Amino acid sequence: MIITSPFLRRALIADAIFSGLGAVGMTLDAGTLAPLFNLPEGLLRETGLILIAYTALVGWLGSRPSVPRPLVTVVIAINAVWTVASIALLFSGAVSPNPLGEVAIVAQAIATGVLAELQYIGLRRSAGAVAA
Numbered sequence: 001m002i003i004t005s006p007f008l009r010r011a012l013i014a015d016a017i018f019s020g021l022g023a024v025g026m027t028l029d030a031g032t033l034a035p036l037f038n039l040p041e042g043l044l045r046e047t048g049l050i051l052i053a054y055t056a057l058v059g060w061l062g063s064r065p066s067v068p069r070p071l072v073t074v075v076i077a078i079n080a081v082w083t084v085a086s087i088a089l090l091f092s093g094a095v096s097p098n099p100l101g102e103v104a105i106v107a108q109a110i111a112t113g114v115l116a117e118l119q120y121i122g123l124r125r126s127a128g129a130v131a132a
Contacts, residue, residue, distance in 0.1 A: 001066045008072070008122025010060030015115045016055050022108070037101030054078070067098035072123050079116035083109045086117070 006013075026033065026048030034041035058075055061067050086109035089095060090102060097105060 002072075002123075003066050003127035004061075004064065004072075005122050005127070007125050008119065011115060011118040011122045012058050012072075012075070015075070016059035016114040016118065018111060019051045020055040020059060023048045023055050027052065030098065037104055038098040039081050039095055039101050043095070061092050066101045069123070069126075072119065076119045076123065079112050079119065083113040084115065086112070115128055 005010050006126075028046045028048075030041045030105050032043035033039070037044075038049065057071075061072060061075065090105055092095070
């Protein structure tokens with residue numbers, strides 16, 4: 001366990017808010033967003049459902065004064081992989097988003113990458129091990 005810095009807690013809460021908004025939007029409005037972005041409705045809805053669990057985890061971590069360091073490292077890794085996978089999706093040919101869809105994918109990839117970096121900085125600012 002580590003004592004989380006205020007910076008790390010804020011970065012985790014920001015991630016929970018960002019991911020929670022995405023989760024609600026994609027889960028409940030996948031049918032509306034799919035034609036708007038020219039993305040598969042199933043992809044949007046499934047992504048939203050995944051984000052519900054992720055949001056709960058990150059929100060929980062952000063609300064704690066001390067957390068398991070490996071769990072924060074996993075969150076950072078998930079964000080980094082999500083960033084790379086989002087850009088890879090655009091180049092894969094698996095989807096054919098319209099320009100608005102491309103902007104949406106790139107914007108969320110950038111935001112997720114920034115959150116990963118902020119969480120990494122916050123982790124480095126956090127105090128060492130504490131007794132559980």
